[in-house]
Every structure is written in structure tokens, then in C-alpha cells.
Amino acid sequence: MQALLGCGCESVVVESPGASQPYRPGPADAGRASGRVVALQANYCRVELDAPGPEGCRRLLCTRRSRLDHEGLQVWVGDRVRLEGIDWTAGRAAVAQLEPRRNLLQRPAVANVDRVVVVAALAEPDLDPLQLTRFLVAAEGSGAAVDLVLGKADLVAELALRQACADFEAWGYPVFPLSTRTGLGLAALRHHLRSAAGITVLCGPSGAGKSSLLNALIPDLDLRVAAVSGRLQRGRHTTRHVELFAMPSEPAAADALALFPVAAALVADTPGFNRPELPSDPVVLAQAFPEIRQRLALGLCRFRNCRHLGDLGCAMGTDWPRFSLYRQCLEEVEAIASVPSRVATTTRRRTSRRQTSQGLSRPGREDSDPDHP
Ligand SMILES: Nc1nc2c(ncn2[C@@H]2O[C@H](COP(=O)(O)OP(=O)(O)OP(=O)(O)O)[C@@H](O)[C@H]2O)c(=O)[nH]1
Ligand SMILES: [Mg+2]
Ligand SMILES: [Zn+2]
Numbered sequence: 001m002q003a004l005l006g007c008g009c010e011s012v013v014v015e016s017p018g019a020s021q022p023y024r025p026g027p028a029d030a031g032r033a034s035g036r037v038v039a040l041q042a043n044y045c046r047v048e049l050d051a052p053g054p055e056g057c058r059r060l061l062c063t064r065r066s067r068l069d070h071e072g073l074q075v076w077v078g079d080r081v082r083l084e085g086i087d088w089t090a091g092r093a094a095v096a097q098l099e100p101r102r103n104l105l106q107r108p109a110v111a112n113v114d115r116v117v118v119v120a121a122l123a124e125p126d127l128d129p130l131q132l133t134r135f136l137v138a139a140e141g142s143g144a145a146v147d148l149v150l151g152k153a154d155l156v157a158e159l160a161l162r163q164a165c166a167d168f169e170a171w172g173y174p175v176f177p178l179s180t181r182t183g184l185g186l187a188a189l190r191h192h193l194r195s196a197a198g199i200t201v202l203c204g205p206s207g208a209g210k211s212s213l214l215n216a217l218i219p220d221l222d223l224r225v226a227a228v229s230g231r232l233q234r235g236r237h238t239t240r241h242v243e244l245f246a247m248p249s250e251p252a253a254a255d256a257l258a259l260f261p262v263a264a265a266l267v268a269d270t271p272g273f274n275r276p277e278l279p280s281d282p283v284v285l286a287q288a289f290p291e292i293r294q295r296l297a298l299g300l301c302r303f304r305n306c307r308h309l310g311d312l313g314c315a316m317g318t319d320w321p322r323f324s325l326y327r328q329c330l331e332e333v334e335a336i337a338s339v340p341s342r343v344a345t346t347t348r349r350r351t352s353r354r355q356t357s358q359g360l361s362r363p364g365r366e367d368s369d370p371d372h373p
Helices: 066-070 129-140 158-171 186-194 210-217 251-255 282-287 290-298 323-338 342-359
Strands: 002-006 011-015 033-041 045-047 059-064 080-087 092-098 112-121 146-153 175-177 198-203 244-245 265-269
Touching: 033 059, 033 210, 045 080, 045 092, 045 146, 045 342, 059 066, 129 146, 129 198, 129 323, 146 158, 158 175, 186 265, 198 210, 198 290, 210 265, 282 290, 282 323
Parallel strands: 059 092, 112 146, 112 198, 146 175, 198 265
Antiparallel strands: 002 011, 033 045, 033 080, 033 244, 045 059, 080 092, 244 265
């Protein structure tokens, strides 16, 4: 399936993997169209149309029909939607229907995700392996492919960079060392992201360099970036909402576009935050570690309810690089699970209220970080 998608800087032909056929309005359908949500702002969605409207109009600012709310349907960036009540002159419409989504990355909330790229800075702020593990575990929760970018490579010595790459590859992820200052690794990452159609989400702590990376990947993009600050060199929560941008196709591929349409990659910039949630189920946590998945594919532990802490009969043992990080995560998950259910419910409600106040349950307000008010 193809759709026209502009990113504010360029229009490209886009494949929409897994989505249904684009809605093609007939004569009886005046005022209707379909497209993809590329950003949420307050109570509005910005929708990129599958086919341009009158005078080449590609984007509409949309409200949501209240029946979506009544049916408990949230709209997120990445969702495919059908529109009605289009006012082409004002550039406005209403989202009438939500197409089924393949998956949802919970935080940052993005639907129909094909790849999550966790961006961690090697310095400024210092790389925190536990925090990085939490981001990777959260990324695994979407079911999408997960890659790791080690950013700000210009700030560390070459030997330290090589060691870091080797260490993190042992975690089971493709690693991309990168510097937007020197250009190191940019071509490799650009090629990697273009190699598959669909939606890639950049996520990671504030100040890691996500928006700088997108500015470097997409010509003419000018996302706001800001220097890290304070003793801990923390980010300043510069990006305030999730937004999708289109990666231009390879020049050679663009020439061949008419004959062999090339799928374009969409990349989401997202607000940084510091402490991703862990899953509540220890089994889900274990499955979010590639090291455990890979080892268990070769031979199972003796007991079905094994906690994979290297006890008798455990196929994992303790001799693997992220063992202590896994143990810390498991202890946290088990501690929360052991809280009596009434308290746990209250805690979950509090978390959910906090998330609602941060706009995580309502579109358009993805902008604050509970760890960093
Ligand atoms: N030395 C160095 N600094 C970089 C690099 N990439 C980004 N920076 C700097 O890191 C700081 C933070 O970059 P941003 O792109 O705003 O970080 P972010 O991850 O988007 O942050 P949030 O929007 O707050 O989540 C800026 O001062 C950038 O100039 C790099 O490769 N090397
Ligand atoms: Mg940013
Ligand atoms: Zn085990």
C-alpha cells in the first residue's frame, strides 16, 4: 500500500505495512479521506493524507468524534485513521474511525511501530546501564525490532568507544556508534533506517541527542535542541511532543521511483524521560532480555517457574554480562507484585492518574517527565 506523506520538508511515497487499503473516496464520499496521525497537539491530531486533497492539501488538523471516546478508543501518533467532515478551505476535519493497529509502544506512545532505536549518550549525561536496560526492556514490549545508538562518540576516547560497542553488542543488540558533531556512524544508521519501510521510534533519556540525530539524518529539518545542564549534565526536556518525520529515499532509489516504488521510513522524535516502567510480569521481563531468549532457545531451565537467577537447574547461570542488571529489575518487579492487591491497585491508579496528567492517556500532552518535573 502506498500513501503520500510530507514531513514539512519533503514528500515521499510511503508503504504502510500491515495497514488496510487506503480509503479512496468516491463521488458519494465528498468530505471524507484517510491518512496517518503524525502529531498530537492538545485536543487535535495532525493527519497526513493518503492522497492529496484540493490544491495539493496534504495535512489536516483534526478533532476526534466523541463516539471514539465513548468506545474507549485513544488515537496515537502512528495510527491510521478515516476522516469525515472535511473543510478543505480551513484545513480541518474530524477523525471518524480508527483502523486496527498492529502494536503500541506505551511510552513514548506510538502506534504501528516497526523499529525502536534507543539513543544513549556515551557522555553528557553519563551512560547509566540500568537506565539503558529499562529503555531496552520497554522497547521490547512493543514487539518491534530494537537497535541501540551510542551517541556523542566524539566525547570518548577511541579505545573506550570500541569497548562500549563490544560490551553492548554482548547484550544482543545491533549497536550504532554515532556522533552528530563528527558525522561518525551517520551514513550507516541512515542506510539501516532506510532499509525497511515503516515507523522507527527514537527514544531515550532527555539530552541523549535524539533531536540532533534527526536533524542530522533529514536535510532541512530544524528541530529544537538544547545543551545539557547541571552537575549531572541532565537534558532539559526540550522536545515536548511525539512527531513523525519522513526519511528521504536514497537518491538512486528516488530515480527509480516511478517503476519500483520505494518504501520510505518514518522516524518519530520523542520527548526524553528518565525512568521507563518495567513490565509487571516477571515472565515478560525475562523475555525482554535477548540473552535469556537466546539461551532458552538452546535448552530450557529445569523448573517452569525458574526466575533465571542461576539457581539449581537454571539454564542461564550467572555468568552473563547483564546478570546483575536483570536481577535488579526482577527484584523491583517482584517487590511490586508482592504488594497486597488493594495497595497495588491504588499504586496503579496513582500511576495512571499521574500519566493522565502527563497526557499519556490523552493525546497531545506527552510533555512532562515524572522524574524531572
Ligand atoms: N558532543 C556532542 N554533543 C551532541 C551530539 N549530539 C547532540 N549533542 C548535544 O546534546 C545536547 C542535547 O541534544 P538534543 O538533541 O536536544 O537531545 P534530546 O535527546 O533531543 O533531548 P530531549 O528533547 O530533551 O529529550 C545538545 O546540546 C546537542 O548539541 C554529539 O554527537 N556530540
Ligand atoms: Mg529532543
Ligand atoms: Zn532459569
